[in-house]
Amino acid sequence: MLAEPSRHVVDPASGALSAATGSYEKRLRDLAGVYGDAAAFDAACATSGDRVVYKVEDVRPAARHGDLIFGTTFMEPGKIADEFFVTRGHVHALGNRPETYYGEAGEGLMLMESPEGEVRILKIAPRVLVYVPPFWIHRSINIGASPLVMSFCYPADSGQDYDVISKAGGMAVRVVADGDGWRDVPNPDYRPRGPDEIAALYTRQD
Amino acid sequence: MLAEPSRHVVDPASGALSAATGSYEKRLRDLAGVYGDAAAFDAACATSGDRVVYKVEDVRPAARHGDLIFGTTFMEPGKIADEFFVTRGHVHALGNRPETYYGEAGEGLMLMESPEGEVRILKIAPRVLVYVPPFWIHRSINIGASPLVMSFCYPADSGQDYDVISKAGGMAVRVVADGDGWRDVPNPDYRPRGPDEIAALYTRQD
Numbered sequence: 385m386l387a388e389p390s391r392h393v394v395d396p397a398s399g400a401l402s403a404a405t406g407s408y409e410k411r412l413r414d415l416a417g418v419y420g421d422a423a424a425f426d427a428a429c430a431t432s433g434d435r436v437v438y439k440v441e442d443v444r445p446a447a448r449h450g451d452l453i454f455g456t457t458f459m460e461p462g463k464i465a466d467e468f469f470v471t472r473g474h475v476h477a478l479g480n481r482p483e484t485y486y487g488e489a490g491e492g493l494m495l496m497e498s499p500e501g502e503v504r505i506l507k508i509a510p511r512v513l514v515y516v517p518p519f520w521i522h523r524s525i526n527i528g529a530s531p532l533v534m535s536f537c538y539p540a541d542s543g544q545d546y547d548v549i550s551k552a553g554g555m556a557v558r559v560v561a562d563g564d565g566w567r568d569v570p571n572p573d574y575r576p577r578g579p580d581e582i583a584a585l586y587t588r589q590d
Numbered sequence: 591m592l593a594e595p596s597r598h599v600v601d602p603a604s605g606a607l608s609a610a611t612g613s614y615e616k617r618l619r620d621l622a623g624v625y626g627d628a629a630a631f632d633a634a635c636a637t638s639g640d641r642v643v644y645k646v647e648d649v650r651p652a653a654r655h656g657d658l659i660f661g662t663t664f665m666e667p668g669k670i671a672d673e674f675f676v677t678r679g680h681v682h683a684l685g686n687r688p689e690t691y692y693g694e695a696g697e698g699l700m701l702m703e704s705p706e707g708e709v710r711i712l713k714i715a716p717r718v719l720v721y722v723p724p725f726w727i728h729r730s731i732n733i734g735a736s737p738l739v740m741s742f743c744y745p746a747d748s749g750q751d752y753d754v755i756s757k758a759g760g761m762a763v764r765v766v767a768d769g770d771g772w773r774d775v776p777n778p779d780y781r782p783r784g785p786d787e788i789a790a791l792y793t794r795q796d
Contacts, residue, residue, distance in 0.1 A: 385792075387723035389702050391712045394692075394719065401719075443721065450686040450745065450796065451724060480656040484743055486600075486692070488717075496595050506597045511694075513600065513607075513741070515649065517593035518657060535719070537690055537743045539656065586591075590656065 387445055392454075396489040396510075399458025399533040401441040409439035410472065417550060418472060420558050420571065424465035436460065437469050438524075444540065451540035457485075458533050459492070459526040466560040470495075473523030473555065477543030480518040480589035483536055487512045490532035493525040493566070497555050499585040501576045505559070505568060508534060519585065521548055525559050527566045548585070552577060593651055598660075602695040602716075605664025605739040607647040615645035616678065623756060624678060626764050626777065627671035634670055642666065643675050644730075650746065657746035663691075665698070665730060665738040672766040676701075679729030679761065683749030686724040686795035689742055693718045696738035699731040699772070703761050705791040707782045711765070711774060714740060725791065727754055731765050733772045754791070758783060 393402040412425075413433035419425045442455025462469045473495075476483070485494060487508045494514045496504040498521075506514045508524075516522045526532040549555055553573040559566050577585075599608040618631075619639035625631045648661025668675045679701075682689070691700060693714045700720045702710040704727075712720045714730075722728045732738040755761055759779040765772050783791075 386704055386708075386725055389700070389710045389712055389723055389726060390721045391714075392719045392721070394717045396717065445688070445721075445723065447686065447724065450684070450688075452688050452690060452721075452743070452745070454690050454719065454721070454743075478656070480653065482651070482656075482658050484658060484660050486741070494595070498592055502592075504595045506595055508597075511600045511602065513598045513660065515596045515598070515651075515658075515660070517595055517651065518653065519592055520595060535692070537658070537660075539658070539745060 390443070392443065394456055394488055394535055396533050399439065399441065399456045399531070401456045404441040404455065405443050407439065407441040409436050411436055415472065418470060419464040419467050421465035421467065428464055437462070438471055448541045452537055453540050454535065454537040456488070456533060456535050457524060458531055459524060460531055461526050461529050463561060468559050468561065468566065469526050471524045472546055473521060473549050474544040474546045475521040475548045475585065477545045478541055478588060478590060479585055481539045481542035482518050483516045483522070483538040485514045485516065486535045488533040488535055490526065490530050491528035492532040492534070493527055493559060495523045495525055495555060495559060496520045499577060499582045501556050503556050521555065523555060527559065596649070598649065600662055600694055600741055602739050605645065605647065605662045605737070607662045610647040610661065611649050613645065613647040615642050617642055621678065624676060625670040625673050627673065630671035643668070644677055654747045658743055659746045660741065660743040662694070663730060663740045663742060665732040667732050667735050667737060669767060674765050674767065674772065675732050677730045678752055679727060679755050680750040680752045681727040681754045681791065683751045684747055684794060684796060685791055687745045687748035688724050689722045689728065689744040691720045691722065691730070691740045691742050694739040694741055696732065696736050697734035698738040698740070699733055699765060701729045701731055701761060701765060702726045705783060705788045707762050709762050727761065729761060733765065
């Protein structure tokens with residue numbers, strides 16, 4: 385019944401989390417449909433589809449309710465055409481569950497979108513914590529020239545809905561290179577959610 | 591209904607958390623009964639009872655259920671007789687709620703005790719995350735010569751029971767200086783919980 389306390393070391397260079405209980409990685413070819421320029425994506429996949437874009441290590445406790453999941457995300461730097469590498473992104477299946485992200489190395493953005501399509505973009509860097517409140521769809525973006533490493537924490541019963549973004553044709557904006565910096569541009573493929581879709585996202589809470 | 595995303599910078603030197611929504615501090619005189627040597631505590635209070643031993647800054651969202659509270663703890667270095675400075679310590683009022691602590695600066699220990707009186711001590715330092723599972727009573731200890739700064743995260747509906755430790759005459763062990771290091775010694779004032787007290791701690795869950 386009683387779980388054992390544990391101790392975990394974060395390596396800001398590799399994103400490794402000692403004594404993690406699970407991990408996964410996403411290679412470029414796993415991210416079909418995520419980027420705006422399909423031709424550039426196909427060309428990149430032809431030469432380096434096996435390339436790892438990001439990986440996650442986490443610790444998942446036995447108890448699903450009331451407990452926490454924590455871990456690290458490591459994102460390689462890179463772009464597809466002028467669009468920076470991104471994670472697939474998700475909203476929590478149990479919508480009223482938040483998430484914290486904490487910068488360990490590199491420079492990134494947390495791109496967030498409400499069910500109604502409001503957009504927020506917050507910069508993440510070492511010692512910066514970004515709070516993603518309940519109901520916000522979120523995706524991480526590496527805007528730097530080096531790996532972006534973050535640690536995260538969220539309630540163990542949150543779950544992830546990864547289809548919420550693809551069903552809307554992507555997120556409302558994309559983040560592209562602008563000289564040495566970045567800017568967000570409207571996503572022409574985006575289809576705002578209708579009232580029923582919005583209501584459904586808010587219904588998934590306890 | 592929808593909360594606003596937010597961004598917070600941790601200062602590892604001061605423990606300050608930008609855009610915190612709340613804070614509190616504990617001065618030496620607030621910690622009567624916490625340390626083993628009452629005469630040494632009284633003598634220290636007579637000269638420096640106003641001294642801040644630790645302070646906490648946190649961000650508490652509007653929603654209590656399903657959400658997270660996060661923040662920072664700053665602990666001064668110091669001792670009462672040979673016992674290192676500690677936080678008052680607590681168990682979560684809703685017992686099946688955990689907590690994560692992450693080292694930002696300095697060197698410390700997380701002292702944990704199960705309802706049955708099992709003791710675990712894990713070292714915390716920069717880049718080290720300690721997971722305090724549900725039902726474990728926990729207290730932070732600064733064993734270094736400089737401030738101990740940690741960030742933490744726990745479910746927003748956890749609550750704190752601060753009396754659980756004093757009702758048992760303290761925690762089962764105390765941590766004292768041992769040359770340049772530390773060791774744990776039995777607390778002679780400790781009264782192990784009886785079966786009813788243990789059962790009551792496990793009853794407080796959802």
